[in-house]
Amino acid sequence: MSAxxxxxAMSQTSAARGQMSAVSISGLxxxxxxxxxxxxxxxxxxxxxxxxxxxxxxxxxSTLIRCINHLEQHDAGQIHVSGIKLTRRQDDVxxxxxxxxxxxxxxxxxxxxxxxANCTFALKLAMRIAEKEAEAIAQEYLAKVNVAExxxxxxxxxxxxxxxxxxxARALCLKPRIxxxxxxxxxxxxxxxxxxxxxxxxxxxxxxxxxxxxxxxxFARRVADRCVFMERGEIVExxxxxxxxxxxSSERLRNFLDKxx
Amino acid sequence: MHFDxxxxxxxxxxxxxxxxxxxxxxxxxxxxxxLLALPIALARFKPGPRxxxxxxxxxxxxxxxxxxxxxxxxxxxxxxxLVRETFLWNVFSNxxxxxxxxxxxxxxxxxxxxxxxxxxxxxxxxxxxAATLGLKPRQILFRLRLPMAARxxxxxxxxxxxxxxxxxxxxxxxxxVDLTAxxxxxxxxxxxxxxxxxxxxxxxxxxTNGIRLAFSAADRKFNRYLVRx
Numbered sequence: 124m125s126a127x128x129x130x131x132a133m134s135q136t137s138a139a140r141g142q143m144s145a146v147s148i149s150g151l152x153x154x155x156x157x158x159x160x161x162x163x164x165x166x167x168x169x170x171x172x173x174x175x176x177x178x179x180x181x182x183x184x185s186t187l188i189r190c191i192n193h194l195e196q197h198d199a200g201q202i203h204v205s206g207i208k209l210t211r212r213q214d215d216v217x218x219x220x221x222x223x224x225x226x227x228x229x230x231x232x233x234x235x236x237x238x239x240a241n242c243t244f245a246l247k248l249a250m251r252i253a254e255k256e257a258e259a260i261a262q263e264y265l266a267k268v269n270v271a272e273x274x275x276x277x278x279x280x281x282x283x284x285x286x287x288x289x290x291x292a293r294a295l296c297l298k299p300r301i302x303x304x305x306x307x308x309x310x311x312x313x314x315x316x317x318x319x320x321x322x323x324x325x326x327x328x329x330x331x332x333x334x335x336x337x338x339x340x341x342f343a344r345r346v347a348d349r350c351v352f353m354e355r356g357e358i359v360e361x362x363x364x365x366x367x368x369x370x371x372s373s374e375r376l377r378n379f380l381d382k383x384x
Numbered sequence: 385m386h387f388d389x390x391x392x393x394x395x396x397x398x399x400x401x402x403x404x405x406x407x408x409x410x411x412x413x414x415x416x417x418x419l420l421a422l423p424i425a426l427a428r429f430k431p432g433p434r435x436x437x438x439x440x441x442x443x444x445x446x447x448x449x450x451x452x453x454x455x456x457x458x459x460x461x462x463x464x465x466l467v468r469e470t471f472l473w474n475v476f477s478n479x480x481x482x483x484x485x486x487x488x489x490x491x492x493x494x495x496x497x498x499x500x501x502x503x504x505x506x507x508x509x510x511x512x513x514a515a516t517l518g519l520k521p522r523q524i525l526f527r528l529r530l531p532m533a534a535r536x537x538x539x540x541x542x543x544x545x546x547x548x549x550x551x552x553x554x555x556x557x558x559x560x561v562d563l564t565a566x567x568x569x570x571x572x573x574x575x576x577x578x579x580x581x582x583x584x585x586x587x588x589x590x591x592t593n594g595i596r597l598a599f600s601a602a603d604r605k606f607n608r609y610l611v612r613x
């Protein structure tokens with residue numbers, strides 16, 4: 124599987140990015156009214172790195188990931204994606220979003236379009252790729268996530284796991300350098316979880332940069348280069364998966380791991 | 385009181401001419417109403433003075449009876465010399481134009497609310513997904529949000545359309561002889577109220593059923609995605 128996903132890796136390595144960090148966040152703060160959702164977040168994600176964000180619900184993981192592609196506006200601090208500074212200007216936002224693919228907890232497929240049309244939609248509208256070519260690209264990625272036979276079905280006719288894999292294919296079609304996953308398996312039944320995690324693990328082998336919010340600790344341990352623990356809008360602890368799980372240094376992370384493992 | 389087939393047959397040319405008038409009034413009203421409704425509905429989404437104006441527009445034109453509106457436009461406006469003595473007179477002396485404007489204003493008030501409801505029902509996550517895929521706000525609106533909203537409001541639009549078909553009868557108040565008015569003139573010279581009005585009702589029934597079939601077909605085509613099997 125990792126072999127067939129390799130052209131994603133090609134698009135990664137062929138880009139002349141050197142050792143530039145994929146995502147660079149400094150001094151990030153975000154408020155919802157008076158609620159301080161993100162406090163002084165600093166996070167560097169190297170190109171090709173797999174970072175897992177974990178923490179209790181309400182800790183700001185999703186908010187952080189959504190700030191990176193401007194689904195949420197940050198109030199202070201800086202975000203750079205592939206060296207592009209994220210401002211409130213629409214063309215900066217669009218430039219940043221071209222670097223990023225996003226997978227949501229609830230799939231967010233376009234319900235009135237077939238699986239194939241879901242994938243070709245942005246190729247045609249945002250990338251101005253002709254119908255035939257767009258369909259070829261879409262079919263290629265649908266095959267990679269094992270839903271090629273469902274191409275002409277509507278999302279409602281697919282299982283949750285299949286829908287989420289379509290959502291991953293839809294994002295990959297646009298050849299993003301960085302993939303953001305916002306609890307991609309939280310809305311799935313246990314059987315489907317595996318099928319989605321396998322795709323994500325294969326994807327991780329391709330050299331793409333990944334930032335995943337997930338409660339799948341097994342996945343984090345196997346796949347993550349670095350785990351980041353957040354609580355109450357702060358990054359409490361971050362480190363390589365082994366140290367993170369086996370010898371956490373903060374009390375708060377130890378308490379969290381006691382609960383979830 | 386009985387139905388006289390001979391009277392029905394003889395009155396058919398008049399009733400069909402009335403039907404033509406009904407459609408001549410109706411079709412521009414539907415187009416004009418929709419074109420007016422869309423920006424009004426969109427204006428309701430962004431808080432501010434434009435939203436307040438749009439709300440006032442909707443409140444006014446849904447509130448005023450269309451018959452009153454037709455009288456105001458056809459008989460009321462010419463009271464102003466500005467209307468009577470300028471090019472506006474070419475516009476407002478024509479009963480069809482007055483009917484189009486009056487009914488389109490009413491129709492647009494209702495349509496704006498239907499469209500607003502449809503747009504509001506599109507899940508936020510779907511719109512976010514489109515944004516993360518690199519679509520521009522305008523593309524998201526016209527290529528995703530409106531097409532989804534149109535599917536949601538198909539049945540509500542069918543209701544509004546059926547109501548409009550029958551509300552066009554109000555135009556007889558400003559001299560136009562639509563289907564209902566035509567039936568009434570047949571009654572005037574035959575002294576048979578039953579036959580022409582029942583015939584007119586049958587023609588309305590045919591029109592509304594044609595619309596029903598068209599909407600069923602549209603529903604099957606555009607809302608296939610809701611069927612699991």
